Amino acid sequence: xxxxxxxxxxxxxxxxxxxxxxxxxxxxxxxxxxxxxxxxxxxxxxxxxxxxxxxxxxxxxxxxxxxxxxxxxxxxxxxxxxxxxxxxxxxxxxxxxxxxxxxxxxxxxxxxxxxxxxxxxxxxxxxxxxxxxxxxxxxxxxxxxxxxxxxxxxxxxxxxxxxxxxxxxxxxxxxxxxxxxxxxxxxxxxxxxxxxxxxxxxxxxxxxxxxxxxxxxxxxxxxxxxxxxxxxxxxxxxxxxxxxxxxxxxxxxxxxxxxxxxxxxxxxxxxxxxxxxxxxxxxxxxxxxxxxxxxxxxxxxxxxxxxxxxxxxxxxxxx
Numbered sequence: 001x002x003x004x005x006x007x008x009x010x011x012x013x014x015x016x017x018x019x020x021x022x023x024x025x026x027x028x029x030x031x032x033x034x035x036x037x038x039x040x041x042x043x044x045x046x047x048x049x050x051x052x053x054x055x056x057x058x059x060x061x062x063x064x065x066x067x068x069x070x071x072x073x074x075x076x077x078x079x080x081x082x083x084x085x086x087x088x089x090x091x092x093x094x095x096x097x098x099x100x101x102x103x104x105x106x107x108x109x110x111x112x113x114x115x116x117x118x119x120x121x122x123x124x125x126x127x128x129x130x131x132x133x134x135x136x137x138x139x140x141x142x143x144x145x146x147x148x149x150x151x152x153x154x155x156x157x158x159x160x161x162x163x164x165x166x167x168x169x170x171x172x173x174x175x176x177x178x179x180x181x182x183x184x185x186x187x188x189x190x191x192x193x194x195x196x197x198x199x200x201x202x203x204x205x206x207x208x209x210x211x212x213x214x215x216x217x218x219x220x221x222x223x224x225x226x227x228x229x230x231x232x233x234x235x236x237x238x239x240x241x242x243x244x245x246x247x248x249x250x251x252x253x254x255x256x257x258x259x260x261x262x263x264x265x266x267x268x269x270x271x272x273x274x275x276x277x278x279x280x281x282x283x284x285x286x287x288x289x290x291x292x293x294x295x296x297x298x299x300x301x302x303x304x305x306x307x308x309x310x311x312x313x314x315x316x317x318x319x
Contacts, residue, residue, distance in 0.1 A: 004124050006138035009146045010115055018142065019229050020269060026281075027266075027273045033282040034222055036168050037115070037142075041225045045089075045119070047218040054214060056206040059164055062316040063194055064093050070309050070318070071100035078190050080108050081155025086143045086181075087165050088112035091123040094160065095130070102131055109135035109154050115142060144173070147180040159184055162194035162318070167251070167287040171297070178301035191303065193319050197310070198288045201245040208243035208252050208286070216241035219254055222283055230268030238262060239281075251287040255280040294319055 010018075019038060026033040040048065052060035075097060083101075085094055091112055101108050110127065114120050120138040127134060137151055159181055166174055181191055208215055219241040223234040243254040262275040275281070289297075294317065295305050309318040 003128060004136035006120060006140065008117060009141040009149050023226055023230060024269050024271065031280060031282055036284040038225050039218060039222050044218060044221045047214060047221060050214050051218060054210045054212065056210045058207060058315055059196055062311050063162060066309050066311055066316065066318050067093055067096045071096045075100040075104060078158055079156065080158035082109045082153055082157045083160060084111040084113065084150060084157060085160040086113050087163065088114045089119060091127065093162060098131060107131055107134045109137065111137045111139060111150060113139045113141060113143060113150065144177060147184065150184060153186065157185060157189040159191045164194050164196040166193060167196055168284060174297060175301050182302050195289045195294055195317050195319060197314055197317055198250050198290050199315060204245050204252055205243060208254060219256060219283055230266050232264060232266040234264050251285045253282065254284040255282050
């Protein structure tokens with residue numbers, strides 16, 4: 001029994017129901033698609049950790065460098081009594097902010113919010129040992145459905161939504177999510193939002209088509225997730241990964257292309273999916289932002305930009 005509360009709003013049954021509904025909808029559509037939130041089973045999470053260490057993949061290390069540069073100033077200016085992190089994962093980058101907050105002589109309550117109870121428990125155990133006296137309260141849920149179940153604020157709140165996860169959503173979904181986040185905030189509270197910036201398409205495409213093939217393995221693993229969760233029979237070896245930059249819409253589009261015609265049986269859905277040779281399954285969009293498009297989105301969601309932090313190359317922003 002952990003020495004901190006963990007509220008579970010998305011158990012194994014609820015997650016399976018969510019997968020079933022989303023997979024049925026996505027594989028019945030034209031073009032076919034799967035949602036990127038299904039990348040992250042245990043194997044997918046490990047592959048993503050490897051992606052963050054690749055020389056081509058700049059977002060994670062660039063975001064961390066920005067956090068390191070701004071942490072002390074940000075914590076002293078905001079002085080949050082509580083940090084809420086959406087999609088917290090292992091909470092690795094958050095330690096930079098918690099270190100800065102802890103160095104001020106007092107700590108803040110930390111609420112990690114993620115779909116994985118195992119990851120949240122592990123992160124909280126580590127933080128409990130690292131920061132004596134820190135108050136921890138884990139929440140297991142889907143941030144598109146369970147934001148309203150985050151515990152009431154314990155004081156001035158800083159919500160963290162990093163990793164450019166906001167870019168995986170289309171504009172209506174982004175605005176809906178930001179509206180939900182705004183409802184978590186009171187006057188004087190802040191949101192720290194991570195966004196990838198529009199840049200040379202060669203840099204962007206290299207980040208999602210790495211030479212070592214780790215991103216390809218990560219993308220293909222989504223078919224293993226569906227096979228395991230819904231008793232499907234995708235032949236993973238008969239698909240290939242590709243990611244390209246859509247200049248018109250300022251986004252990376254990641255796909256799996258069938259090397260041959262496929263007839264996929266999904267027992268858990270009582271469904272058969274026909275996939276033609278060369279047909280794609282769209283697995284991720286990763287929208288890129290300029291300061292202007294970011295401000296427009298933030299203001300449309302009923303918030304205003306306080307500070308725009310970026311790196312020396314202007315590759316990434318925390319706002």
